[in-house]
Amino acid sequence: MITITGKPVCSGIAFGPVFVFSREESTIKRHHIESSDDEIARFESARQQTISELGMLYDKALAEVGEANAMIFQIHQMMLDDLDYIESIKNIITDQLINAETAVAQTCDNFVQMFRAMDDPYMRERSADVKDVSERLIKILSGKDKDGLVTDEPVIIISDDLAPSETVQFDKSKILAFVTEGGSTNSHTSILARMMNIPAMIGAKGVLSADANGKNAIVDGFTGTIYIDPDEATINEMTKKKEEIDKQNKLLQQLKGRESVTKDGQKIELCANIGSVLDVGNVLKNDAEGIGLFRSEFLYLESNDYPSEDVQFAAYKDVLSKMVNKRVIVRTLDIGADKQVDYFNMPKEENPAMGIRAIRICLQRPDIFKTQLRALYRASVFGKLAIMFPMIASEWEIVKILEIIDEVKAELDSEGIAYSKNVELGCMIETPAAAVISDILSKHLDFFSIGTNDLTQYTLAADRQNPDIGKFCDTHHVAILRLINMIVQNAHKNGTWVGICGELGADLELTEAFLAIGVDELSVTPSAILPIRKKVIETNVSEIKESVLDKYLN
Known part of the structure; x- marks a missing residue:
């Protein structure tokens, strides 16, 4: 049994097989272009398609996690309308006569560094949003489909980190828990996990090198612990803990929506x-x-x-x-x-x-x-x-x-x-x-x-x-x-x-x-x-x- 601890971000206990989520890294090849006008037009077409996709993600998130949490995708749309961001990409294309994918990647790196250097922790977190938006834009420019969750059974997802768009795109019925090596309690993925009521933990250092794909595991979202290939004693202990939690949840369902009123009406x-x-x-x-x-x-x-x-x-x-x-x-x-x-x-x-x-x-x-x-x-x-x-x-x-x-x-x-x-x-x-x-x-x-x-x-x-x-x-x-x-x-x-x-x-x-x-x-x-x-x-x-x-x- 391998035991790895991190930080809990959403309580609950999950039993199931592990799915190691990895995204195909976009290899961006820099190449010279003949016409900056044509390349800018290609960029504009991809930008509009990205905004459209984000609109669909907003609608999905709205139904699953509510308006407040779905707003991140409206923010992402606004980023794609940001004049500084757009002008940076267009200027790189025009001045260097290079392809749009490279111009987007360069702009992304510059903006990410700028946000990460800020003192405000909330603004530092926005560097992940710039990266998410830019990577989506690059994939559309490259003609590659966005990676997704490919599984027929519910799984515990393990990853280095998860972007908000990846989290929302997953089929919720196929997710038992989230475990990431990176991330923070302030990240949108952590917030979405809480709103989706899915056990989640971050900062699980070493979980990706544990060769866990396909193995059974238990995630304790209360303590921020994942047990890979759990032994019988751990299975029994966590089963009892889950049964007790299920009883509490049953009480929650019985009392949910009821007014807090005494027998005599106070x-x-x-x-x-x-x-x-x-x-x-x-x-x-x-x-x-x-x-x-x-x-x-x-x-x-x-x-x-x-x-x-x-x-x-x-x-x-x-x-x-x-x-x-x-x-x-x-x-x-x-x-x-x-x-x-x-x-x-x-x-x-x-x-x-x-x-x-x-x-x-x-x-x-x-x-x-x-x-x-x-x-x-x-x-x-x-x-x-x-x-x-x-x-x-x-x-x-x-x-x-x-x-x-x-x-x-x-x-x-x-x-x-x-x-x-x-x-x-x-x-x-x-x-x-x-x-x-x-x-x-x-x-x-x-x-x-x-x-x-x-x-x-x-x-x-x-x-x-x-x-x-x-x-x-x-x-x-x-x-x-x-x-x-x-x-x-x-x-x-x-x-x-x-x-x-x-x-x-x-x-x-x-x-x-x-x-x-x-x-x-x-x-x-x-x-x-x-x-x-x-x-x-x-x-x-x-x-x-x-x-x-x-x-x-x-």
Whole structure:
């Protein structure tokens, strides 16, 4: 048995034969031409055919993986209309009097090097798109058909890497899993694998030299492991694991589409916490009713400089479009404390958890805050957006935030940029101060989301990053539950709804308590949604309310 590990990009377990996918390398022969006009006409004909093929790929992807993921093929079409790209090819043909295939290859190399040299990881990934588009164009110019998947039975595909067009062209019914030596978690192939719900792993170094073609294998998409020629013990272990997962999937099918409503008719929204755009597929897979916490700081943590308004806009638009009018709550940047970013040039603090972090940075550096708010409001027309502000401790902070938002709206109005007039505004309740004045804060806001991780830390004076704190950081402490109860009561008096987005929200021992208190929403890791929904559906709040409140609040 050969065991190779890599990075998991889509969960699941697959058993089956291996198909090593290799594409015929296009050998480009450089040759002299007599007429640049004729060669440019040949290039233009191939370019139009390529655009047409990409249109067909878009239609196929639209049906299989949805509009947001199919858009990559529209982007590829746009690349073929890019004037810099076209002019480069035409100029090489004209100046060097060489064939179009060579001119496309030279232009491709130049553009790929340019993208790979960029600091932005998203833009670096676009080098693969340029290569994919150019190779398709060269094959059409050369009169060669695009390589495909040739198999009569479902297989585990192993390759060096896969272009988005190759991934979508495959017959989904013939694919058990993807395993690649290269690739990245940000690549379109990884995203498509998640949306197609096919187990996938990348970075499986050595898998192509393992002589695996035709051999049986097991792919564990949870751990990012492939077992080639697995032994009996591994087969039995993975079979049991798959059976357990299948049971969970059966539960998913039973609960999918059902409202999270108790036996006596009390509704609670079950939403998901995400840390990046890549998590949306898992949100939809687990039937979340929305996104209750989108941690926008990933845009800052994964960048070497402040992310531009356009980069942020693209990320927010992507998530809102994929969620199709389900509410998406974006938390404004929460940098500081345990999340440090070098280019922010923050001064060293003795106690960063209580220092300049989150909204305090935004109010001290309004230019950074305004850039994010502009991107958010621009994206708001693509879905149901709500914006949430972290680390609030005083009413004046909310007043100042609302003033800045009014300034941003005025700027957008003056520039003729559309934005939704129905963006809900809320704040995190994660400081004891915010909890105590929640009656005052609720007069300004549409919702609260209780961040129980920090609220517990600050209320109990117990550092949640310290592994030795142990029982001193009691998440079930009566003080925490009393604060949650007080926040809900204060908010409801002013028509403000309340969610919980900290880890406590996924604690099944407290689900009944949250229902009894009257919490309106729980936002948890996607995999926790269905177990909580099961608990909600099985609960009769009127029967347990008195005893539960007595247990946790007294």
